[in-house]
Amino acid sequence: MKKALLLAPLALFASVAMASDLDAKVAEMMKSSFKANGIASLDRQVQDEVQKACSSPTQPDAATMKRLEEAQLATVKWPEAGNYTGGDWQEGARIAISGRGLTWTDKTPDNNGGGCYNCHAMDPKEVSAGTIGPSLEGYGRIRGNSEEIVKYTWGKLWNAKAYNACSDMPRNGFGKILTETQIRHVMAYLFDPASPVNKQ
Amino acid sequence: MRQKIIAAAIAAAAVVAAPQALASEELNFDAYRQMLADGNPAELFEMEGEELWTTARGPKNATLEKCDLGLGANVVVGAAAQMPRYFADTDKVQDLESRLMHCMDALQGIPSAEIINGSFLKGERAKVAALVAYVVGQSKGKPIQVDLAHPKMKEMYAMGEKTFYYRTGAMDFACSSCHSQDGKRIRATSLPNITTSKGAAEGWGSWPAYRVSNSQFWTMQHRLWDCFRQQRTAEPVFGSDVTIALSTFMAGKGNGHEAVWPGVKR
Structure with a gap:
C-alpha cells in the first residue's frame, strides 16, 4: 500500500x-x-x-484567460477623440474581401487584406463566405451604433484576443495586419447603413 | 516531347471538365471530383513515375528497383498506405517523399540537398512528385494502415499532435484554427475536421492530388507547405521533421479508413 x-x-x-x-x-x-x-x-x-x-485542445482556466485578455486589451489603440467614423464602406468591402498579405510570397507588409470573408458572412449576397466565425450579416442594423457596441467592435478588430484570449481571429491592429485607417474602413463596412452588410 | 503530350492531355481534360462543374451552384465540389475520378489526370503522373522507377538515372546510373519502401526492395503495391513508417536503415521515421529522396540519394547518387533546396514542380523535386503519384497509385482502395508501435513513431505522432495545436506566426493560426470542427468552410472550401479519425483520413488520404484549378499535381509535402504559407509562418523545409510529424499524426489518426490516392482537387 x-x-x-x-x-x-x-x-x-x-x-x-x-x-x-x-x-x-x-x-x-x-x-x-x-x-x-x-x-x-x-x-x-x-x-x-x-x-x-x-x-492545446482545452483553453486555460478562467483566471488565466482574464489575465491574458486584460493584457491584450491594454494594447488596443483607440481612435483620437473617440472618433470612430470617417471610414469608407467601399474601401472596407475591398479589405474584407481580400485575403492577401503577410505570406512569404508577399513583397511588402502594406496593403494587406483583412480576410474577413474567409471566416465570416457579411454581405448577404456573397455566397462564398466562410463559416468558422459567426455571421456578421446586418451587423450595424441589428446591433445599432451605441458607443458601447462601436467601441467593442473597434477593440475586437484591433485585438480580438482582448475579448477572448483564445479566439481564432487574428489581432489585426496589434499584429500590424491592418492599419488604423484600414480598420476605420472596415468599421464603416460594418456600421454604415449604406453598406451592403446592412441591406436586407 | 512526352512532357508536352502530358501537358496537352491535362489541359484538354480540364477544359472538358470545367463547364459542367461551373454550372453547379453547390459550394462543395464532390460532384466535380466524382466526374473527374474516372479520368483523373494524375494518371499521367503515375505513368511518368512508373517509368522513372525503372529508368537508370543519376551519377550512379541506377534504377530505383532496389528501393525498399518498407515492404521489401521493389515492393510498391500497398507501400504508401503504410507510410510514414520507421525505417531501421536510416533510424528515422520517413514519409513517402523523404523515403524516395533517400533512395534516390543512396541508389542513384542524386543528392538530397538538390531536392531539399529546390522548388516544387521543378527539377528533381518534380521527379519525386511523379514517383509519389506512381507509388500511391499502387495503394488505391487500400485502408490507411500506419504502424505506430515503434517508439520513434509514437514520438512523431505525439509531436505531430502538439504541432497541430501550435499557434504561431503573424495571424496566431494553428492547424487546429481551421481543422478542428465539423462542417466548416473557408470561403467555399470545405475543411476536414482532423481531430476525428474520419476527418484525418479525409485530409491525409486525399493528397497527393491533381489540382484542376492550376493543372498541377501536388504531393502532401506541397500541400503542407502551402498550409503553412497561408498560416503566415516562416517557410517549412522540404521533408523536415515538422512535415513528418504532422503526416504521422494525420495518417495515424486516420488509420483504418480508405484513402482515395491520388485525389482530385479544385
Whole structure:
C-alpha cells in the first residue's frame, strides 16, 4: 500500500516531466524545421504569451484567460477623440474581401487584406463566405451604433484576443495586419447603413 | 516531347471538365471530383513515375528497383498506405517523399540537398512528385494502415499532435484554427475536421492530388507547405521533421479508413 502511494506521485511526476520535454522538443522543431523567406522571418516561429497559452485542445482556466485578455486589451489603440467614423464602406468591402498579405510570397507588409470573408458572412449576397466565425450579416442594423457596441467592435478588430484570449481571429491592429485607417474602413463596412452588410 | 503530350492531355481534360462543374451552384465540389475520378489526370503522373522507377538515372546510373519502401526492395503495391513508417536503415521515421529522396540519394547518387533546396514542380523535386503519384497509385482502395508501435513513431505522432495545436506566426493560426470542427468552410472550401479519425483520413488520404484549378499535381509535402504559407509562418523545409510529424499524426489518426490516392482537387 505504502509502495503504491509512493509510486503514484512518481508516475505523475514522470508523465508531467515527459510532457514538458515534448513541449520543448516541439518548440525547438518549430524553429529548426523552418527557414526565413522574405518577410516571413524566423521570429514568427516563436510563440508569444497568448499563442502559447492557447495551443492545446482545452483553453486555460478562467483566471488565466482574464489575465491574458486584460493584457491584450491594454494594447488596443483607440481612435483620437473617440472618433470612430470617417471610414469608407467601399474601401472596407475591398479589405474584407481580400485575403492577401503577410505570406512569404508577399513583397511588402502594406496593403494587406483583412480576410474577413474567409471566416465570416457579411454581405448577404456573397455566397462564398466562410463559416468558422459567426455571421456578421446586418451587423450595424441589428446591433445599432451605441458607443458601447462601436467601441467593442473597434477593440475586437484591433485585438480580438482582448475579448477572448483564445479566439481564432487574428489581432489585426496589434499584429500590424491592418492599419488604423484600414480598420476605420472596415468599421464603416460594418456600421454604415449604406453598406451592403446592412441591406436586407 | 512526352512532357508536352502530358501537358496537352491535362489541359484538354480540364477544359472538358470545367463547364459542367461551373454550372453547379453547390459550394462543395464532390460532384466535380466524382466526374473527374474516372479520368483523373494524375494518371499521367503515375505513368511518368512508373517509368522513372525503372529508368537508370543519376551519377550512379541506377534504377530505383532496389528501393525498399518498407515492404521489401521493389515492393510498391500497398507501400504508401503504410507510410510514414520507421525505417531501421536510416533510424528515422520517413514519409513517402523523404523515403524516395533517400533512395534516390543512396541508389542513384542524386543528392538530397538538390531536392531539399529546390522548388516544387521543378527539377528533381518534380521527379519525386511523379514517383509519389506512381507509388500511391499502387495503394488505391487500400485502408490507411500506419504502424505506430515503434517508439520513434509514437514520438512523431505525439509531436505531430502538439504541432497541430501550435499557434504561431503573424495571424496566431494553428492547424487546429481551421481543422478542428465539423462542417466548416473557408470561403467555399470545405475543411476536414482532423481531430476525428474520419476527418484525418479525409485530409491525409486525399493528397497527393491533381489540382484542376492550376493543372498541377501536388504531393502532401506541397500541400503542407502551402498550409503553412497561408498560416503566415516562416517557410517549412522540404521533408523536415515538422512535415513528418504532422503526416504521422494525420495518417495515424486516420488509420483504418480508405484513402482515395491520388485525389482530385479544385
